[in-house]
Amino acid sequence: xxxxxxxxxxxxxxxxxxxxxxxxxxxxxxxxxxxxxxxxxxxxxxxxxxxxxxxxxxxxxxxxxxxxxxxxxxxxxxxxxxxxxxxxxxxxxxxxxxxxxxxxxxxxxxxxxxxxxxxxxxxxxxxxxxxxxxxxxxxxxxxxxxxxxxxxxxxxxxxxxxxxxxxx
Amino acid sequence: xxxxxxxxxxxxxxxxxxxxxxxxxxxxxxxxxxxxxxxxxxxxxxxxxxxxxxxxxxxxxxxxxxxxxxxxxxxxxxxxxxxxxxxxxxxxxxxxxxxxxxxxxxxxxxxxxxxxxxxxxxxxxxxxxxxxxxxxxxxxxxxxxxxxxxxxxxxxxxxxxxxxxxxxxxxxxxxxxxxxxxxxxxxxxxxxxxxxxxx
Numbered sequence: 001x002x003x004x005x006x007x008x009x010x011x012x013x014x015x016x017x018x019x020x021x022x023x024x025x026x027x028x029x030x031x032x033x034x035x036x037x038x039x040x041x042x043x044x045x046x047x048x049x050x051x052x053x054x055x056x057x058x059x060x061x062x063x064x065x066x067x068x069x070x071x072x073x074x075x076x077x078x079x080x081x082x083x084x085x086x087x088x089x090x091x092x093x094x095x096x097x098x099x100x101x102x103x104x105x106x107x108x109x110x111x112x113x114x115x116x117x118x119x120x121x122x123x124x125x126x127x128x129x130x131x132x133x134x135x136x137x138x139x140x141x142x143x144x145x146x147x148x149x150x151x152x153x154x155x156x157x158x159x160x161x162x163x164x165x166x167x168x
Numbered sequence: 169x170x171x172x173x174x175x176x177x178x179x180x181x182x183x184x185x186x187x188x189x190x191x192x193x194x195x196x197x198x199x200x201x202x203x204x205x206x207x208x209x210x211x212x213x214x215x216x217x218x219x220x221x222x223x224x225x226x227x228x229x230x231x232x233x234x235x236x237x238x239x240x241x242x243x244x245x246x247x248x249x250x251x252x253x254x255x256x257x258x259x260x261x262x263x264x265x266x267x268x269x270x271x272x273x274x275x276x277x278x279x280x281x282x283x284x285x286x287x288x289x290x291x292x293x294x295x296x297x298x299x300x301x302x303x304x305x306x307x308x309x310x311x312x313x314x315x316x317x318x319x320x321x322x323x324x325x326x327x328x329x330x331x332x333x334x335x336x337x338x339x340x341x342x343x344x345x346x347x348x349x350x351x352x353x354x355x356x357x358x359x360x361x362x363x364x365x366x367x
Contacts, residue, residue, distance in 0.1 A: 020222075020225075020226065043225065045222075045225065045254065046250075046253070047246075047250050048246040048249055048250050049244075049246040051214075051218075051244065051246070052218040052221075052244060052246055052247050052250055055215045055218030055219050055222070056218045056219070056221045056222040056225070056250075057222060058215075058218075058219055058222060059188075059218065059219035059220060059221060059222020059223040059224075059225075059226065060222035060223070060225055060226040061222070061226075062208070062219070062222070062223060062226075062347070062350065062351055062354070062362070063222065063223045063225075063226030063227045063354065063362075064226055064227070064354065064358065064360055064362045065222075065226045067222075081214070082214075082215060082218075085212040085215060086210070086212065086215050086219065089212075089343060090210070090343055090344070090347055091344055091347060092347075093363075152364065155363065
């Protein structure tokens with residue numbers, strides 16, 4: 001991802017009021033990590049599994065933080081139990097920042113990733129998690145704010161799936 | 169050591185500490201003995217420790233107690249290195265280890281009935297104060313220290329498998345009601361909005 005796009009995403013998260021992020025590094029969006037770490041308005045929590053990333057974020061949300069959990073698309077599969085049992089069933093607002101690996105517009109797509117991409121949206125729909133696919137930086141701040149408003153209104157996890165320009 | 173005896177002693181000691189519990193007999197017994205809004209009964213295995221971490225990080229000025237079990241910790245062992253590295257000084261984890269997967273109809277040995285030692289795994293993950301207690305007096309000492317001192321504690325409490333919780337009438341308070349009660353309590357005591365009607 002180009003640096004300017006990474007900066008745009010971080011600015012959008014800041015503008016939307018996100019202040020607590022769990023993360024497990026991956027390849028597509030990784031440029032945002034040092035930017036997030038260098039901004040003291042974000043409490044950054046590295047995790048060893050997307051499953052605990054979701055549950056830690058849920059705890060922080062119940063404690064008053066505006067939370068996001070950043071993961072590769074594969075992390076949705078890893079954390080679906082936590083998304084369901086804590087996020088969906090308990091009704092906890094959280095923003096899932098997901099790199100949409102293996103999607104049509106994933107510029108690094110290959111046989112390694114494609115199965116994970118084609119089944120990601122059915123997985124989210126099975127969990128009844130609302131989502132939007134983000135392809136480029138156009139209107140990024142508005143789209144992130146929309147997602148945060150949706151998660152707070154719904155009191156549920158909401159996912160943003162990043163592909164195309166974000167996968168370069 | 170009997171879990172109910174531990175809870176019966178600890179419940180009256182609690183003031184404004186947050187308590188996160190998970191599932192099964194532990195949840196039933198604690199909910200029976202403690203009627204505080206600061207109790208968060210999650211009702212799912214493998215999540216209490218991580219949710220407790222999130223609460224401890226979000227509210228560093230409050231003490232967070234997490235009640236776990238052997239089966240629940242084994243389900244989410246990746247929590248332990250994360251907990252060690254984050255090292256929240258306001259968090260105390262008590263793992264009630266009865267060495268069994270115990271439900272209403274089954275009892276089958278867990279890995280801690282074999283060779284696994286959860287306190288050793290926690291120490292190996294980097295948690296400095298990770299101990300095992302087998303007697304009620306030792307539990308009381310660890311819990312008293314957790315109430316009065318700062319510093320991450322991970323205490324494995326070896327308990328007997330009991331079925332007393334099956335005789336306790338189950339609460340009709342569902343998960344959403346528990347969540348709202350807990351969050352509204354935090355809003356009152358922290359003096360800030362958490363869940364708002366608008367996005």
